[in-house]
Amino acid sequence: xxxxxxxxxxxxxxxxxxxxxxxxxxxxxxxxxxxxxxxxxxxxxxxxxxxxxxxxxxxxxxxxxxxxxxxxxxxxxxxxxxxxxxxxxxxxxxxxxxxxxxxxxxxxxxxxxxxxxxxxxxxxxxxxxxxxxxxxxxxxxxxxxxxxxxxxxxxxxxxxxxxxxxxxxxxxxxxxxxxxxxxxxxxxxxxxxxxxxxxxxxxxxxxxxxxxxxxxxxxxxxxxxxxxxxx
Numbered sequence: 001x002x003x004x005x006x007x008x009x010x011x012x013x014x015x016x017x018x019x020x021x022x023x024x025x026x027x028x029x030x031x032x033x034x035x036x037x038x039x040x041x042x043x044x045x046x047x048x049x050x051x052x053x054x055x056x057x058x059x060x061x062x063x064x065x066x067x068x069x070x071x072x073x074x075x076x077x078x079x080x081x082x083x084x085x086x087x088x089x090x091x092x093x094x095x096x097x098x099x100x101x102x103x104x105x106x107x108x109x110x111x112x113x114x115x116x117x118x119x120x121x122x123x124x125x126x127x128x129x130x131x132x133x134x135x136x137x138x139x140x141x142x143x144x145x146x147x148x149x150x151x152x153x154x155x156x157x158x159x160x161x162x163x164x165x166x167x168x169x170x171x172x173x174x175x176x177x178x179x180x181x182x183x184x185x186x187x188x189x190x191x192x193x194x195x196x197x198x199x200x201x202x203x204x205x206x207x208x209x210x211x212x213x214x215x216x217x218x219x220x221x222x223x224x225x226x227x228x229x230x231x
Contacts, residue, residue: 005040012146014078018085028099030142031132041080042073047120055084055106100129
């Protein structure tokens with residue numbers, strides 16, 4: 001791999017924002033990026049050095065995601081992550097799926113890909129997942145590189161960042177918008193966590209919706225520290 005990419009505040013904010021949109025622990029998402037590219041949006045790698053970017057897009061995948069051929073080699077991470085999110089969703093990843101399914105989508109093409117099928121380097125989803133979760137080696141690296149999430153709660157997306165489809169992001173974000181965004185990210189992460197713990201995604205969604213409507217914390221059904229993330 002080439003020299004280490006230096007993450008800017010905008011890049012860090014984009015990692016947290018994208019992880020929240022996908023319902024992933026930001027450090028698990030960061031660990032996936034670390035595994036794939038060293039969190040480098042302009043690196044080339046993979047078999048024959050034909051794969052590019054933060055999640056190592058192949059040629060067809062770059063077109064599928066909508067990356068601009070004229071910007072290849074000069075993307076910032078903040079500019080590229082919306083395309084990574086678009087591609088993941090286009091391949092079937094849905095908000096609230098697990099880190100394992102996110103990595104399966106990247107390595108195998110969809111969230112339900114064979115987790116034991118190796119790539120050309122012998123990497124499988126199964127032999128990688130533990131490192132993406134709390135306590136794992138890549139998770140710890142992501143914690144070091146991303147820092148504490150509270151440090152970035154007020155960081156805005158860079159001016160003029162283009163989302164897939166050509167929509168321009170705005171830096172005129174109100175405090176209410178930031179609060180709503182943080183709450184949404186917390187809700188997505190909480191739903192994902194509880195779904196994995198309880199094995200009942202529909203029940204978890206029902207409980208969260210009821211909790212939001214009544215303004216109550218279902219402490220009998222979930223740890224108070226997790227329920228507090230909703231408020």
